[in-house]
Amino acid sequence: MPYRCTIQNFTYVFNSLKSLLAKASPYRSGDALAGICAVDYKERVAAQMALADVPLQTFLNEAVIPYEEDEVTRLIIDEHNAAAFEHINSFTVGELRDWLLSDNANMQTLTLIADALTPEMVAAVSKLMRNQDLILVAQKCEVVTQFRNTIGFKGRLSTRLQPNHPTDDAKGIAASMIDGLLNANGDAVIGINPATDNPATVQRLLHLIDEFIHQFNIPTQSCVLTHVTTTLQLIKQHAPVDLVFQSIGGTEKTNKSFGINLSMLQEAREAALSLQRGTVGNNHVMYFETGQGSALSANAHNGADQQTIEARAYAVAKKFKPFLVNSVVGFIGPEYLYDGKQIIRAALEDHFCGKLLGLPMGVDICYTNHAEADQDDMDNLLTLLGVAGCNFIMGIPGADDIMLNYQSTSFHDALYARKVLNKKPAPEFEAWLIQNGLTDKAGNLLPVNASHLLLKGMKE
Amino acid sequence: MIVKKEHITVHEWQSLKAFTAARIALGRTGVAIPLKEVLNFKMAHAFARDAVHTLLDEEKLIHDLQVFQLPVFNLQSKAIDRNEYLQRPDWGRILNEQSFIEIQQAKGNYDIAFVIADGLSATAINKHAVPILQLIIPQLQQQLKIAPLIIAQQARVGIGDEIGYLINTKLIVVLIGERPGLSSFDSMGAYITYAPTIGLTDESRNCISNIRPEGLTYDMAAQKMIYLIQQSLQLKLSGVELKDESSTDNIKHPESLNFQDAVE
Secondary structure, eight states: OOOOEEEEEEEEOOSHHHHHHHHHSSHHHHHHHHHOOOOOHHHHHHHHHHHSSSSSSHHHOOSSSOOOHHHHHHHHHOOOHHHHHTTTTOOOOHHHHHHHHHHOOOOHHHHHHHHTTTTTHHHHHHTTTOOOHHHHHHHHHOOOSSSSEOOTTBBOEEEOOOOOOTOOOOOHHHHHHHHHHTOOOSSSSSEOSSSSHHHHHHHHHHHHHHHHHHHHTTTEEEEOOOOOHHHHHHHHTTTOOOOOEEEEEEOOOHHHHTTTTTTHHHHHHHHHHHHOOOOOOOOEEEEEETTTTTTHHHHTTTTTOOHHHHHHHHHHHHTTTSSSEOOOOTTTOOOOOOBHHHHHHHHHHHHHHHHHHHHHEEEOOBBTTTTTOOOHHHHHHHHHHHHTOOSSSEEEEGGEEETTTTTTOBBBHHHHHHHTTTBBHHHHHHHHHHHTTSSSTTBBBBOOOOTTTTGGGOOO | OOOTTTTEEETTGGGGGGHHHHHHHHOTTBBOOOOHHHHHHHHHHHHHHHHHHHHOHHHHHHHHHGGGGOOEEEEEBSSHHHHHHHHHTTTGBBOOOHHHHHGGOOOSEEEEEEEEEOTTTHHHHHHHHHHHHHHHHOOOOSOOOOOOEEEEEOOOHHHHHHHHHHHHHHEEEEEEOOOTTTSSSOEEEEEEEOOOOOOOGGGGGGEEESSSSTTHHHHHHHHHHHHHHHHHHHHHSTTTTSSTTOOOOOOOOOOOOOOOTOOO
């Protein structure tokens, strides 16, 4: 069905909901690369005006990617909560935007409609919102998950400690891990990207973190970010797996390019649940990573814009009740998100869309060296996401990942965000920091001397 | 108010630096990284940024390549500058019109061709391309028919597919500047593709990465390349089915790097 908008006697026509969404999307290089973005500023705003008038009901009747062709679409439609939708079924996309910003939308009502919204509705409304709108609405949401600690409370900001090493050297990883813990980082997860997918190496790294966590009784969880099939195989061999990692995308074809499908994720979740390794919670065992542009990069975007597809990936995540979801926003490179402005916009969209759908969203605030961005852009984004109530960010030594060769946020950056925004780490982790003399009750770092318990194992 | 100079807290775990090149034990002032370390980081980023925006030193490259006594072609992709190159990877994989016409003169029936492409670090190519070729070409010249040497600017790995197809070579080797990291702004990659033709993807190639004196040394890289070239020509294939048995490290792309490598 075509959508129209007439401006000064000129009628813009958009042939499908998919095309309307693409043309209404704020400019980014990936949509230009795909050849689907608006041709000029006027067409973009005309598309946004037309989109504002589309009833939410339309999204249930016109799929962006056909139901018959794509298991992600089937998941979205089949899981849609029709009863919850009755609260908002009279809204257009534009009315939804105005309602979200109103005082009627609060933590309770937003939780109530999380299952009434489809990813495409959420993507659509985000395209009509300014950055401050995305921040304000996201800040109203609270998504809390539990494993060995509790992540996501308002007033808290957690970090994934990312102690990567180019050769997976145990001591090299341990050194970065200790540095992070001494800097009050690592409450969301201690998560290693291994340099190799080799199962024996992954197993060795799992044991390394597990022994460390138990030796020092740290209320946190571990993850080695390898393919879900490798983790599943290691669970069967009784490896100490806390969280199961997988990169996911918003179309069946993207997921196929990652070597996965929905039933594989289901099997992995069930295997991890059976281990019962959580202490304060045992229902959240998955760690997913996503990022705008991954579908186009795999030539699996079906002509849809990258932000809409990203929101669809959150439907995949939601199905498996994740502990953490991380949009690795600037990692993909400038052909998808060209500069600091585009990276910042995309990150705020991802965080907003995820939160509105009920996901424990974190963001890897990052860029590569061929993107037009630097650490100042990351400072801006970090501050914005902190205000928006982002559940967690990365903590990497000096913001420089020496294995993946990109820049993210440092341990110090997390301390900055906590300080200026008056945030604390996860409550159980905060108590551990105080107990071990690393911070005082106000959250200030305390001096640590060379005889500290955490430093004892690393003498030679 | 008394201003003391003891505001920087030195981290007491400096000894951990022996175990990793990661930026650990940086110290702090308040919660901030001390300036010295901030500037060190900025300088590393400056090297990487400049490497991305450096141009190939055409004159020197053309001059230095004369030593091989082969014709040299200097070509350009459809991307006219860095700005276009960074946003249109598809244009970096095809020749512009003029280069397409020029390359017709190089048509032949070759065993092997070498493309020298700037990729994301012309600095890497300016430094390492000729020394590597000096270790390889003399060893092959006896037995193989080598195509003219081809310089390709604003180019990605895939440009070798079009060039290789147009000039008619069994095998093509693309030397290309890799995406700079903070600790490696001048890393070169070598991609080997058998029976190049338009539209091939990663799994049809073999890649040797991180070629630079501090990474994979010239000698080791040349050894690996010659091994793969010989095996590829003998088995008439390249890519996932051609294993690099010469190597001891089997490091693959990490799982979280699910996105295509930037130069490809």
